[in-house]
Amino acid sequence: MRVLLLYFTVLFISTTTTYGQQQKIDSLNELLTRHKALDTVRLKILDDLALSYSSYNPDKGLELSNEGLALATALKHQKGMANAYMNKGYNYITLSNDSLALKCFKKAMEISNKSNNPSGTAIAFYGMGWINSNRSNYEEAINAYQKAYNIFESLDKKEKMAGILNAIGICQMNSNNNPKAIESFLRALRIYEALNQANSVQYATALSNIGIVYNRMETKLQLALEYFNRSLKICRENNNKYQIAYVLGNMANTYDNLNQPEKAIELQSESYEINKEIGNKNGMANAHTNIGIAYVGMKDYDKAIAYLSQSLAIYKELDIKYNLAITEYYLGESYFKTTTTKKYIVLAEKHLNNAVKTSIETKNLETVADSYSMLSELYAKKEDYKKALKTKELSTSLKDSLHSQDLKDKITRLEVEYEFDKEAAVLKAEHDSKQALAQAEIERQKLIKNGSIFGGSLLLASAIFGLIVYKRKRDAVSKKQEAEFKETVANTELKALRAQMNPHFIFNSLNSINDYITKNDAESASKYLIKFAKIMRQTLENSNKKEITLQDDLQLIEMYMQIEAIRLNHKFSYSIEVDKNIDVDNSLVPPLILQPFIENSIWHGISKKEGKGHITISIQKAKQMIVCNVEDDGVGLTNNKQDNNKISLGQSITKDRIEIINKIKNANGTVKVENKTNTNGVKVEVKLPLELAF
Numbered sequence: 001m002r003v004l005l006l007y008f009t010v011l012f013i014s015t016t017t018t019y020g021q022q023q024k025i026d027s028l029n030e031l032l033t034r035h036k037a038l039d040t041v042r043l044k045i046l047d048d049l050a051l052s053y054s055s056y057n058p059d060k061g062l063e064l065s066n067e068g069l070a071l072a073t074a075l076k077h078q079k080g081m082a083n084a085y086m087n088k089g090y091n092y093i094t095l096s097n098d099s100l101a102l103k104c105f106k107k108a109m110e111i112s113n114k115s116n117n118p119s120g121t122a123i124a125f126y127g128m129g130w131i132n133s134n135r136s137n138y139e140e141a142i143n144a145y146q147k148a149y150n151i152f153e154s155l156d157k158k159e160k161m162a163g164i165l166n167a168i169g170i171c172q173m174n175s176n177n178n179p180k181a182i183e184s185f186l187r188a189l190r191i192y193e194a195l196n197q198a199n200s201v202q203y204a205t206a207l208s209n210i211g212i213v214y215n216r217m218e219t220k221l222q223l224a225l226e227y228f229n230r231s232l233k234i235c236r237e238n239n240n241k242y243q244i245a246y247v248l249g250n251m252a253n254t255y256d257n258l259n260q261p262e263k264a265i266e267l268q269s270e271s272y273e274i275n276k277e278i279g280n281k282n283g284m285a286n287a288h289t290n291i292g293i294a295y296v297g298m299k300d301y302d303k304a305i306a307y308l309s310q311s312l313a314i315y316k317e318l319d320i321k322y323n324l325a326i327t328e329y330y331l332g333e334s335y336f337k338t339t340t341t342k343k344y345i346v347l348a349e350k351h352l353n354n355a356v357k358t359s360i361e362t363k364n365l366e367t368v369a370d371s372y373s374m375l376s377e378l379y380a381k382k383e384d385y386k387k388a389l390k391t392k393e394l395s396t397s398l399k400d401s402l403h404s405q406d407l408k409d410k411i412t413r414l415e416v417e418y419e420f421d422k423e424a425a426v427l428k429a430e431h432d433s434k435q436a437l438a439q440a441e442i443e444r445q446k447l448i449k450n451g452s453i454f455g456g457s458l459l460l461a462s463a464i465f466g467l468i469v470y471k472r473k474r475d476a477v478s479k480k481q482e483a484e485f486k487e488t489v490a491n492t493e494l495k496a497l498r499a500q501m502n503p504h505f506i507f508n509s510l511n512s513i514n515d516y517i518t519k520n521d522a523e524s525a526s527k528y529l530i531k532f533a534k535i536m537r538q539t540l541e542n543s544n545k546k547e548i549t550l551q552d553d554l555q556l557i558e559m560y561m562q563i564e565a566i567r568l569n570h571k572f573s574y575s576i577e578v579d580k581n582i583d584v585d586n587s588l589v590p591p592l593i594l595q596p597f598i599e600n601s602i603w604h605g606i607s608k609k610e611g612k613g614h615i616t617i618s619i620q621k622a623k624q625m626i627v628c629n630v631e632d633d634g635v636g637l638t639n640n641k642q643d644n645n646k647i648s649l650g651q652s653i654t655k656d657r658i659e660i661i662n663k664i665k666n667a668n669g670t671v672k673v674e675n676k677t678n679t680n681g682v683k684v685e686v687k688l689p690l691e692l693a694f
Contacts, residue, residue, distance in 0.1 A: 013358055025052050043071050043080045043670050050087040054094055058279055061091035078115035082108045086120070089127045093134075094242065096281040096318050102131045122151035122160070124360035129167060134282075136322040136362035138171040159202070162191035165260055171618065174322065176365050178213055185210045201243055203383070204234035208247050215254050224254050231387055245274035253290060270292070282323075285314035291329050296330055301338035305331065309513060325358035326366050331482050333374055340381070360510055368510065386522050394513060397533040400540065421664040506536075530567060531559050542591035545692060550619065550626075551584040553591060560595060561615070564602050572606045572632075574615040588691040589626065597630045597654070597673070597684040605634020605682055625669075626688045633681040637673075654686065665689050 007195030028049045028359035046068035051062030065088040082595050089104035105127035128145030129557030145278050152160040168185030185206050192203040212226030214220035229249045235243045250265035269286045275283030292307035308331045315324040315578065332351035335344045352375050359367040370393035379388035509532045538556050542548055554576060561574050578584060605615030616631045658669040667689035676683050 002232060004039050008532070012081075023283075025049065027050065038071055038074065040075065040080070042381065043077060044070060046071065047080065047087065050246050054090040056086065056257070057353055058091040058094040060291075061094075065091060079117055079120065081119040082111040082115070082124075084116060086112070086127060093130065093634050095279055096283075096314075098134050098318065105131070111362070117150050119155060119157070122148040122155075125151070125163060126167070127273060133167065133174075134320060136174070136320075138175045138363070142168055143169045158191050159195060160199070160639070162188040162195075162206075163202060165191070166209060169209060173209070173213060173364060178216070182213050183395065185213070185624065190472055191336055194459070199234055199237070201235060201238045204231040204238075204247075205243060207231040207234075208243075208250060211254075212250055215257065221254055221258055225251065228254065241278055242276050242280065242283075245271045245278075245280070245287075246370045248274070249287060249290065252294075255289070256294050256297065259297075260339060261297050264294045266290050272446070281314055282318060282320060283297060285318075285320075285536045286323065289330075291321065292327075296334055297484070299337070304334045306339070308334065321358050322362045322364060323364060324486075325355050325364055327353035328358060329367050329371050332371070333601060334540065336374065336378055336381075341641070345378065345382070350377070352378065356514065358556065360514070362499060362528065365398055369395045381558040385642070387517065390513075390522065390525055393529055394510070397529070397536055398510075429563060475688075501505060509567070528563070531563050535559050537565065545591060547588035548591045549585055549693065550578075550582065550587040550589050553589050553593075554578070554617075554619075557594060557598065561598065561602075567601070568607060570612075572602065572613040572615060574617065577616070577618040579620045582619060582626070583692075586693050587626065588693055589628075590661065593654060593657065593686060594628055594630055594684075597686075598603060601630060601632035601682065601684075602674055605632045605636065608635045609633075609680075617621040621690065622687075626690050628686040628688065630684040630686075631676065631681060633679060636675045636680050636682055657687070665691075 028045055032042070032045045032049065035045065042143055049062050050064040053064060054205065065084050065440075068087065069081060069084035072078075072084055079344075087110035092098070092101035092104065092400045105124045108127070109121055109124030112118075112124060125148035127146065127471075129141045132138070132141035145164050149161055152164065156620060165184045165188040169181040169188070173181035188206045189203065189210075192198060192206065197203055201421055206232040208225050211224045211231065214224035214227065227315065228247055232244065232247045232251070243516050244427035248267045248271040250262040252271065254329040255261075256264035256265065266644045268291045271293075272284055272287035274285060275281075276442045276608060289311040292311065295301070295304035297309065308327050312324070312327050312331065315321075315327060328351045332348045332355060334348075336406075338344060344655075352371050355371040356368060356375070359371060361363075368564065372391040374389045376395060378391035379385070379391060411673045427559045486686065508526070510513045513525055513528050513532065516522075516528060535556065538552075558576065565572060565574075598617070601615050606615070612632050616629070618631075620627045620629075655671050658671060661667060662669050668687075669689060670687045672685045674683060675681070
């Protein structure tokens, strides 16, 4: 399946209204014409109109935003000034001018903070998150979005919370965290349904984004089309051109993946014309890029190059690196496959190397893997077989990690949970109705039965009913606790896997390998690659296992430390000491339980000290427990809040894993982290119940 540009849509979050319809715009324009007084009423109309035009006619929206800003300034209306700047930001985003949009959001935040307007501050955080997302700075974007979410949660503004969940899901999707992304989108849908907004553009947007997740799964393309069609129907009813264009683009991508490129080009062309009408340069570039990708699939490389080259210039102008990397990749493929002339081979290699570099910056693993695969073919054509082998191995290793079945299973589980929640809500409504009818029948019987007989019957019925209710409640609580425990286990295992497969570790390792290849240091690249590939493969394989042998775990930990030592230019040494009374081939431990602490020792202890350091790992047996110690001679636990937060995260995940083990095995495992008393450094002690394979 080819990698296509996906049209994620972020919702406008405002203090006034969202997504103007033509009827609403006409009504507001009529009000503006009639109301000439320069007061707060006119300011409110200007505010609503400016936001409504942001997805319809952003040039007009900017004009109205500036008029609103001038009026708010004259009235010394702080909230109105902040709203005007935020509306300018939204209109600049539609015009793909993120730099000016960011300045507007910063100004809005400054005004909102001074005027003690938390809602305005939250919206400004949201706008900043949007800009960072456009620039592929997903961690910064999620951080800004989360700040906005926390404020809106404290204000109980559920609709805005849902909009932010949608935006967070987009960042998670672009960071290759599909399970977390779909969870965020589903949470947004639940909120809109609870608010009776299942026909709103906001709801349609979340549907479209879920469709994108399924579009990326080869077995879920028809389901993706179902979500897109539901979304498109709602968007057409609301006459939202901005969102219509995006949904059409996503549907086109799905048809391309279904090997229907002519249908894909038709829909992308329709999307392009709508984006051109509303002045959305990024949307126009996306449509042309995907048309180019469709022509690549049809092997019409000349047309592909023509469309992709137009998009490349726009992405460079707008500094949209995620899309730029994908365009660079397909240009490289097109030049490579259209002819074997030396000029085109040189152009192909240039674009593919640019794709690798930019994809690593934006953490787009799919495009990194595809670019390495295409470079492998190119180097083989040039008879540079060493580079061909190295790039092929890199591509294979990355693709192994991307096709982890666990992640697909997680998505399916979340989907089932969502459908179950909806069914449960229907059943609850039916139950409540039956209960009401039953209560009415009891009241009727009171009027026709003898008081004493009725009293005795009622007492008996109440006792029986109470017993039944108690039993059902007890069973429900028990099932809920069991489900919550299973969910805790699943979430903890997923967090543990993410901690082990740290994105910074993966991409820094890729950068190191790429650096060796660039310097023609084939031997170093090969050694590094072999260790990296083994760690990636073994970690993914172990993610399905509750326990592995101590021998396997120590080997994996040693490979991890060897790679980190290379990255730090051998700034630290290490030793592993195992009690002779422990049978390492027969003793079982949770996979990589010590890895977060070793990582902390390396990066928060030794890397910050002058000179070299040493890490000692010791495994001892104490009665029916295994005691694992990790000691370093680094700087120790400091007052650095950022470092301590990261250390606490690893410690928290490990504690959660051990608490689960304790509950399942009725054991008493513990984790203890402290500064060493006599020397610099940190000592970690992890106690686990002794478990034998046989």
